[in-house]
Amino acid sequence: MTSPATTPEAVPAITQLDGISLQPLEPAHAPIVASLLSMRGHRFILDIPSDEATLTQLLAELGRQTWTLPLAAVVGGECLGVVTTALGNVKSLHASITALFVDPTTATTALAMGIRHLFWTFPLHRVHAQIPDMDLTREYVDLLTSVGFVDEGRLQDHLVLAGRSFDVVTLGLLRTDFEAWCSDNEPRLSFSV
Amino acid sequence: MPFVAPTVDGQRVRVRPADPGDLDDLADLDWQRSLHPAMGGWAPRPAGGPSPSTAVLLAPSGEEIVGAVDARDLLGYPGVVNVSMYTDATAALGGLALEGYAHCIQSVFAQGARIIHHEVLALNRPIRRLMRGLRVEPTARYRDHAFVAGRLWDVIAYSYDETHWRSILDRLPRSPLRRVDSDGRPGSANGAAQMPPTHDADGLDTVHRSD
Numbered sequence: 001m002t003s004p005a006t007t008p009e010a011v012p013a014i015t016q017l018d019g020i021s022l023q024p025l026e027p028a029h030a031p032i033v034a035s036l037l038s039m040r041g042h043r044f045i046l047d048i049p050s051d052e053a054t055l056t057q058l059l060a061e062l063g064r065q066t067w068t069l070p071l072a073a074v075v076g077g078e079c080l081g082v083v084t085t086a087l088g089n090v091k092s093l094h095a096s097i098t099a100l101f102v103d104p105t106t107a108t109t110a111l112a113m114g115i116r117h118l119f120w121t122f123p124l125h126r127v128h129a130q131i132p133d134m135d136l137t138r139e140y141v142d143l144l145t146s147v148g149f150v151d152e153g154r155l156q157d158h159l160v161l162a163g164r165s166f167d168v169v170t171l172g173l174l175r176t177d178f179e180a181w182c183s184d185n186e187p188r189l190s191f192s193v
Numbered sequence: 194m195p196f197v198a199p200t201v202d203g204q205r206v207r208v209r210p211a212d213p214g215d216l217d218d219l220a221d222l223d224w225q226r227s228l229h230p231a232m233g234g235w236a237p238r239p240a241g242g243p244s245p246s247t248a249v250l251l252a253p254s255g256e257e258i259v260g261a262v263d264a265r266d267l268l269g270y271p272g273v274v275n276v277s278m279y280t281d282a283t284a285a286l287g288g289l290a291l292e293g294y295a296h297c298i299q300s301v302f303a304q305g306a307r308i309i310h311h312e313v314l315a316l317n318r319p320i321r322r323l324m325r326g327l328r329v330e331p332t333a334r335y336r337d338h339a340f341v342a343g344r345l346w347d348v349i350a351y352s353y354d355e356t357h358w359r360s361i362l363d364r365l366p367r368s369p370l371r372r373v374d375s376d377g378r379p380g381s382a383n384g385a386a387q388m389p390p391t392h393d394a395d396g397l398d399t400v401h402r403s404d
Contacts, residue, residue, distance in 0.1 A: 092338060092339050092345065093345070125337060125345065126338065128335065130269075152333050153332050153334055154332045154333060155270070155273075155333060155350060155352065156308075156352055157307070157308055157354065158267070158273050158310070158352070159270060160271070160307070168270075170333045170335065170350070172336050172338070174336060174337060
């Protein structure tokens with residue numbers, strides 16, 4: 001006689017935490033993205049046209065890509081920033097991730113919520129990011145490593161801006177890395193039931 | 194920028210851009226490639242036929258395609274060219290692969306590339322040894338980045354610029370790599386044709402950006 005099969009328990013989506021709310025980023029939010037792109041070193045992280053008509057179209061197209069879910073992190077009606085996957089790879093179970101925040105130095109929880117929701121939504125094994133190695137964007141290397149991303153090396157001289165070459169920092173986060181990060185830092189986001 | 198593969202009659206290899214007539218031969222080669230665990234699996238070519246940026250490699254006296262080199266812009270990084278290569282190791286002999294690689298790299302730099310970028314599966318030890326021999330050090334290791342041969346593998350990124358490429362050629366006077374000159378034509382007076390190959394790459398770069 002066999003024992004009855006155990007039905008696994010589903011972990012819930014978490015889109016509200018500590019006053020931060022995750023919401024889908026729609027084409028109508030193009031002005032918010034345009035504003036974000038004009039801040040800090042964001043144009044070096046995401047080099048796309050920043051006019052609203054083009055952004056509206058890009059957001060519409062982005063939302064239709066494989067394993068892509070553009071998200072906005074909002075507090076009290078104010079947008080803290082956006083997080084999205086792109087370039088989903090269904091064979092190797094990975095996607096690139098882009099995050100832009102009004103203040104990345106305080107965005108760890110919001111980013112972790114976004115990543116958690118992306119891992120909750122898609123069967124991703126890994127997300128990865130490439131950040132230019134320059135003063136203006138270093139805060140994003142710090143932000144990504146603050147939620148468990150691992151510095152996986154450099155792409156040497158891959159980027160040229162104003163005649164100067166820059167390395168690009170490559171960062172990766174495995175699902176298991178993120179689970180370990182949650183366990184150590186934010187158990188409320190853990191997938192462990 | 195789209196690169197055009199060179200046309201070269203070298204000492205041990207002929208190189209030319211792929212054309213629509215190569216479709217069946219390239220399909221056979223791609224199938225072989227896909228079965229080689231180190232080569233990153235199946236990567237379909239564009240439906241419209243082979244791109245002129247794909248170089249086909251042939252033995253000097255044969256008509257059979259024994260290798261292919263693909264040079265593509267690396268997404269998001271103008272001037273950085275992702276180069277991948279596969280040769281049939283049973284047919285590409287005597288340094289054919291390295292000489293073919295050298296002609297293609299020479300041509301890509303001549304067309305304005307700043308950086309050559311390779312992504313190699315961690316399991317591809319022969320190519321990692323080759324890169325060490327060329328003093329091209331890995332600069333990044335993407336963990337669990339490619340599903341190949343039944344599991345996920347790390348992918349190792351390498352890159353070099355034209356100055357480093359020149360230093361490789363200067364440092365390895367007996368290598369089949371030296372069978373090029375600065376115009377991308379077959380080399381001369383370096384005695385390379387008489388020398389045994391120092392390496393024979395049967396698969397350089399393994400991960401297709403479109404995976």
